[in-house]
Amino acid sequence: MSIRTVRLDEYEGFLAFLNAGMRPEPTATRAEDDFPVILGRGNLDGLWGWPDARGWAAGLAVLTRRFTSSAGDLTVAGIGSVVTRADRRGEGLSAGLQEHVVARLSGAGVALGVLWSDRPAIYAGRGFQPAGWEYHLDLAGLEPSGLLPDGAEIRSYRPADAGAVANLYGRHPLRTIRQPGDDAVLYAMPGTRGFVLDRGGNVLAYAFCGKGADFPGYVTEWGGPAPDALAVLAEVRARGLATRALVPAGREDLLDLAVSLGAGLAAVPSGLWSILRPDLLPGGDAGPADGQRLDPRAWLGTVDEAGMPVPGRLRLAVWGFDSV
Ligand SMILES: CC(C)(COP(=O)(O)OP(=O)(O)OC[C@H]1O[C@@H](n2cnc3c(N)ncnc32)[C@H](O)[C@@H]1OP(=O)(O)O)[C@@H](O)C(=O)NCCC(=O)NCCS
Numbered sequence: 001m002s003i004r005t006v007r008l009d010e011y012e013g014f015l016a017f018l019n020a021g022m023r024p025e026p027t028a029t030r031a032e033d034d035f036p037v038i039l040g041r042g043n044l045d046g047l048w049g050w051p052d053a054r055g056w057a058a059g060l061a062v063l064t065r066r067f068t069s070s071a072g073d074l075t076v077a078g079i080g081s082v083v084t085r086a087d088r089r090g091e092g093l094s095a096g097l098q099e100h101v102v103a104r105l106s107g108a109g110v111a112l113g114v115l116w117s118d119r120p121a122i123y124a125g126r127g128f129q130p131a132g133w134e135y136h137l138d139l140a141g142l143e144p145s146g147l148l149p150d151g152a153e154i155r156s157y158r159p160a161d162a163g164a165v166a167n168l169y170g171r172h173p174l175r176t177i178r179q180p181g182d183d184a185v186l187y188a189m190p191g192t193r194g195f196v197l198d199r200g201g202n203v204l205a206y207a208f209c210g211k212g213a214d215f216p217g218y219v220t221e222w223g224g225p226a227p228d229a230l231a232v233l234a235e236v237r238a239r240g241l242a243t244r245a246l247v248p249a250g251r252e253d254l255l256d257l258a259v260s261l262g263a264g265l266a267a268v269p270s271g272l273w274s275i276l277r278p279d280l281l282p283g284g285d286a287g288p289a290d291g292q293r294l295d296p297r298a299w300l301g302t303v304d305e306a307g308m309p310v311p312g313r314l315r316l317a318v319w320g321f322d323s324v
Pocket of ligand 1 (some may be wrong): 021022057081082083084085088089090091092093094095096116117118119121122123124125126
């Protein structure tokens with residue numbers, strides 16, 4: 001039987017298969033709680049399985065979205081929930097499924113693939129390697145006095161704040177171009193807490209911490225001008241909900257302010273990246289030299305041994321809630 005996408009009537013069974021592979025022990029949340037967009041019913045085109053006579057033998061999920069970048073908008077596919085049934089592991093099924101899906105994505109004009117794993121060897125054969133960077137801000141030493149504007153309060157996020165929050169998210173120069181409804185689903189993940197800085201009924205900044213059971217102790221998304229956003233981050237830390245915050249490339253203004261107020265900083269690769277269509281990246285044929293055209297570090301940069309970002313030709317940010 002051949003590799004194909006999952007039908008609606010197979011959806012629940014496919015999720016049970018993915019959960020059995022990724023979370024064999026009971027956990028507080030299910031994979032679809034922590035990754036509700038990529039594993040949602042609305043993303044059936046991105047749920048790929050390889051059936052055999054006993055059911056699903058291998059599977060993975062893909063979320064394809066447009067992203068803003070330093071060189072215009074690009075299509076990026078995030079890949080996650082990669083599973084092979086225990087009795088079929090070691091036969092090359094996952095490698096075959098990954099190759100099939102990557103070829104489809106490349107044929108559909110997807111420029112880049114990205115995934116997150118602490119076992120890069122599973123994906124290295126498809127060109128995925130650590131590249132890009134994002135900042136992890138350590139909030140422990142932050143001395144935020146005076147950040148909260150007069151007349152402002154920090155309160156819990158409410159669904160009615162969604163429009164204002166989407167506007168603030170949209171002001172990050174490097175971001176996912178979310179589809180309608182993506183954000184509402186992300187902000188409602190179980191175990192996720194949101195806060196906003198409200199002045200006179202206007203939401204000036206926001207922060208979410210947690211991402212279901214993923215990223216405990218982290219602010220996984222925030223938005224707003226740097227001083228206001230930092231005031232929310234400080235409040236989240238004061239409540240004991242997070243000690244660190246993810247900061248995407250393009251928001252060095254918040255980093256600079258946070259560091260000047262005592263926060264710590266580390267740069268880490270932003271994911272495992274694969275260049276699927278170098279011809280669609282800026283510069284096209286005039287991109288990196290031939291030997292480097294498929295090297296994600298040549299395009300997206302990397303982090304050097306001293307922990308400093310090394311720029312590439314292209315900047316984009318896939319972070320926090322949009323990692324899959
Ligand atoms: C990880 C998993 C999907 C691999 O599936 P599989 O069908 O056995 O994988 P394959 O035989 O196709 O091997 C795929 C590649 O991963 C490598 N690989 C597989 N298992 C590995 C392991 N335990 N350690 C290091 N590399 C491994 C293979 O060498 C192969 O590399 P290549 O394509 O460059 O030749 C499977 O073990 C699984 O479902 N594990 C539980 C869920 C999980 O951990 N998923 C990964 C989340 S990041």
